[in-house]
Amino acid sequence: MSSITSKIETTEFTDPNLEILFSEDLIRERVGELGRQIAADHAGEDLVLVGVLKGSCVFLADLMRAIDLPLSIDFMAVSSYKDGTKSSGDVEILKDLSNPIRGKCVIVVEDIVDTGLTLSRLLEILGSRGAKSIRLATLLDKPEPRIKKELSIDYTGFVVPNRFVVGYGLDAAGRYRNLPFVAVVKDPDKI
Numbered sequence: 001m002s003s004i005t006s007k008i009e010t011t012e013f014t015d016p017n018l019e020i021l022f023s024e025d026l027i028r029e030r031v032g033e034l035g036r037q038i039a040a041d042h043a044g045e046d047l048v049l050v051g052v053l054k055g056s057c058v059f060l061a062d063l064m065r066a067i068d069l070p071l072s073i074d075f076m077a078v079s080s081y082k083d084g085t086k087s088s089g090d091v092e093i094l095k096d097l098s099n100p101i102r103g104k105c106v107i108v109v110e111d112i113v114d115t116g117l118t119l120s121r122l123l124e125i126l127g128s129r130g131a132k133s134i135r136l137a138t139l140l141d142k143p144e145p146r147i148k149k150e151l152s153i154d155y156t157g158f159v160v161p162n163r164f165v166v167g168y169g170l171d172a173a174g175r176y177r178n179l180p181f182v183a184v185v186k187d188p189d190k191i
Contacts, residue, residue, distance in 0.1 A: 035066020
């Protein structure tokens with residue numbers, strides 16, 4: 001009987017237009033801390049994580065594995081960018097929840113919170129559906145452009161400067177979501 005040896009090769013992603021802001025290890029550590037905090041806050045509750053597509057998918061996958069509780073997940077896709085560049089604040093639901101949230105503790109999981117317009121409206125919509133509680137978890141909080149100042153974030157991974165960031169689910173024109181780190185784009189015109 002022969003033994004099979006496999007060699008896993010890792011490739012390093014390099015792009016001179018990107019500067020790593022949060023490493024893969026730092027993100028892993030912080031997501032673990034958030035998972036433990038959520039587990040402590042929601043022990044014994046019927047917990048649902050609602051991922052806001054597409055950006056939250058990587059964060060949601062890691063966060064749910066870091067929460068030591070029985071839970072379920074669901075997804076929503078929303079848009080408020082009528083002209084493609086600025087949020088109108090009017091939310092169009094592109095994909096709604098698959099299951100009701102009435103009586104459940106809901107944590108909306110986002111990749112980044114910036115102006116807060118779309119998210120505030122989404123939280124209002126979910127709030128009308130009879131959930132026991134609705135909280136917000138985000139990997140990144142970018143408070144400088146915040147228009148909706150009263151938006152409360154319950155679980156924050158990192159606070160970021162008002163710069164264009166990609167990686168770990170965040171994209172630029174649909175690319176870079178697969179990066180295991182979060183990076184600042186030095187020159188957005190070169191994307």
